Amino acid sequence: MEWKNEYARWDQFEDLDADLKENLVTISDDEQALEDAFYKNLEFGTGGMRGKLGPGTNRMNIYTIRRAAEGMARYISEKGEQWKSRGVVIAYDSRYMSKEFSVETARVLGRHGIQAYVFTSLRPTPELSFAVRYLHAAGGVVITASHNPPEYNGFKAYNEDGGQLPPDQAKEMIDFVNQVDNELSVEAADQEELEASGLLKWIDKEVDNPYMEALKSVNVNPQLTKQASDLNIVFTPLHGTARTLVEDGLKQMGLENVHIVEEQAAPDPEFSTVESPNPEEHQAFTMAIEQGKLIGADILIGTDPDADRMGVAVPDESGEYKVLTGNQTGALMLDYLLSQKTDLPENAIMIKTIVTSEFGRIIADSYDVASLDTLTGFKFIGEKIKEYEESGEYQFIFGYEESYGYLIKEFARDKDAVQAAMLSAELAAYWKSKGKTLLEALDELYQRHGYFLEDLQSIKMEGKSGAEKIQDIMDSFRNESLNEVGGVKVLSVEDYTTLTREFTEDHSSETINLPKANVLKFILEDNCWFCLRPSGTEPKIKFYFGVKSSSRENSEKRLADIKQAVNDKLSTIV
Incomplete structure (x- = not known):
């Protein structure tokens, strides 16, 4: 099996980080754990990457971080020396390895001659977004897994506008990341040398203070809040x-x-x-x-x-x-x-x-x-x-x-x-x-x-088998016609993989003017709807529900009926 070759490559790597080596030994007799850690590369998607900490190509560690940073470095380098000099701002949160991953990112960027601005201590994601714009940087990185459990961390990439990469830019960077064949061989510059040369600059108040100043504009009615x-x-x-x-x-x-x-x-x-x-x-x-x-x-x-x-x-x-x-x-x-x-x-x-x-x-x-x-x-x-x-x-x-x-x-x-x-x-x-x-x-x-009520139901399905089950659910809802759900008529189905909206009554269709995504949305009568979407950052499939009626009681009943109908169908699949 291919994953065994990947495991052997790591196991035989003489310079493997000592902590990762120790963790690898711990799971060496657990074939299922090894397969999940090595059966694929941790996916770098449109939002960057996120995963469990640990050894393996499908885990967050210094080597998969270096692979992501190498892809970003190549992406920026292709745009020329001005982009390299504008640099990348790096922030991190309170998770395990967050600061270490920030430094590793800066070291890989520095190896390519790319300026890195790293916060001296943890900072929120929105301040990173602001900092990219304020410093006129070429991009940004946040080391975070947002609200995931403690065993997770992540790498979020930002463009020069301070936003997460939209699809076209993300595809370009993803291509560069995927060109990195061997994450164990990615070179990183010495931290002290980068600090001495100025390619690694530590930042704090020079961004904090202007961000605080910008926050004043959020206050709609200062007279009200001061009283x-x-x-x-x-x-x-x-x-x-x-x-x-x-x-x-x-x-x-x-x-x-x-x-x-x-x-x-x-x-x-x-x-x-x-x-x-x-x-x-x-x-x-x-x-x-x-x-x-x-x-x-x-x-x-x-x-x-x-x-x-x-x-x-x-x-x-x-x-x-x-x-x-x-x-x-x-x-x-x-x-x-x-x-x-x-x-x-x-x-x-x-x-x-x-x-x-x-x-x-x-x-x-x-x-x-x-x-x-x-x-x-x-x-x-x-x-x-x-x-x-x-x-x-x-x-x-x-x-x-x-x-x-x-x-x-x-x-x-x-x-x-x-x-x-x-x-x-x-x-x-x-x-x-x-x-x-x-x-x-x-x-x-x-x-x-009107009484708008909504609900969200998430189903966690981890590992390779979980990913396959999630796809089975999407395929089943995509391929089976639904005329009504919970006693409410289906008016149309929006499939964002094909970017088509098909109307149930006459099977006519029209184009949806949005980027492609693995999402299905069912539009029902009376402003009701439900939507299926595999999470892009967690091993989950999410079901979203929305209803409206003239009273809370009616909306609550309608919401319960639609959820029950969807769950009944789900139980026949899983």
């Missing part, structure tokens, strides 16, 4: 990178009544107080809720380890805290931003993804603001911001996705949990000044526009 001294906030960075910037950003707005969940304040690669360091998971708010109840907090804010995702929880009428979904928080943000702007541009546009609630589109419509759907992934939103900035066709006003990612001001080109934390706190202050909670404000929006 909101009674707003009681609990914040948890979930052992990640956001504490300093969020605290300082809120203080800059005049919001100083901020209580940190101290047990989760320090960086911790084990994320020891949570099952998952993901604000999408309600359990991540357990400690914040306990603290919130003790002090009567108006809003709880949580950010993931690399601070690109943010979630909030707010008290209901009985004092129990409810975690809002990304769709709900996004709807509240969008409505607030549009309602407060007296000088809204005529060509304003809101951008969301195909799996984000239609609630946002309806809200934008009510303010005569255009809206656009992109594929899942904030890189597509960032790409559109740049396109509109250059063409002048539209003025970006807000971008978001259901997975707790928001961007208010385009000085960053990736989702920004620091910006989102600030706007969420301002939202809470605004509605508190009106005598209402965010839940009451959300209910007002529902009454005005």
Whole structure:
């Protein structure tokens, strides 16, 4: 078997890193573990790469990092000496090996004569996005696995605009990465020599300070927040990178009544107080809720380890805290931003993804603001911001996705949990000044526009066999005609591998004007839909559901019926 040859190549490599060698010996008698570690190269995709730490071609380690960095170095070198001198900014989070992987990346880039700017300590992903733009760099890298479990890490690549690589650029870099045949032979320059020559520069305040200055523009109503001294906030960075910037950003707005969940304040690669360091998971708010109840907090804010995702929880009428979904928080943000702007541009546009609630589109419509759907992934939103900035066709006003990612001001080109934390706190202050909670404000929006409810179901399927099962699920839903789901008629099916929208009634079709992706979306009657999408960063397949009706009760029943029908079909496949 081919994987055995790859294993032998590593096992016989005399200069193999000592820790990786020891780990390799530990699994040497476990054929299944060896196969999973060596059956393929860890895929470098459109978002970079992400995987479990450990020895092997299908793992995150210094050699697979060097392979990715070598591909990036060749990509930049082909563009010429000016690009090499502009350099690459590198940031990292609190995970195992994050700083080491950052240095390895800089060493490989330096071997090619490419300037590297590396933060002296951990920084959030959105600050990396800002730093690339601020330093006029040729690109950027963040070493992070976002909200994955502790055994994961990753390498995210950014372009000169500070956004994750869109498909065309990603394909070019992927081709260079795939040309690297032997990750064990990639050369890296000496760190001290790079520092002495200036090809490796350590950075911190020279980027922190301008980023903090840019954050001031997120504050829609400074007079309101400076008078909101009674707003009681609990914040948890979930052992990640956001504490300093969020605290300082809120203080800059005049919001100083901020209580940190101290047990989760320090960086911790084990994320020891949570099952998952993901604000999408309600359990991540357990400690914040306990603290919130003790002090009567108006809003709880949580950010993931690399601070690109943010979630909030707010008290209901009985004092129990409810975690809002990304769709709900996004709807509240969008409505607030549009309602407060007296000088809204005529060509304003809101951008969301195909799996984000239609609630946002309806809200934008009510303010005569255009809206656009992109594929899942904030890189597509960032790409559109740049396109509109250059063409002048539209003025970006807000971008978001259901997975707790928001961007208010385009000085960053990736989702920004620091910006989102600030706007969420301002939202809470605004509605508190009106005598209402965010839940009451959300209910007002529902009454005005209809009861939009959504849900997400993820199924984890790890390893080679898991990847095959995920493809079986996609093939089955793709090939079997569905006329109704949960008693709701199917109007059309959108297949993003063929970029076609086929209408159920007459089998006519039309072209979808988006990049290709392995995604299926079923459009049902009455503004209902569901979507299947294998995750690009985790061994999961995700099912997204969305419904709308005139009442919460009807929407809840409709959502349950559609989910049940999809799960019944799923049970016949898996």
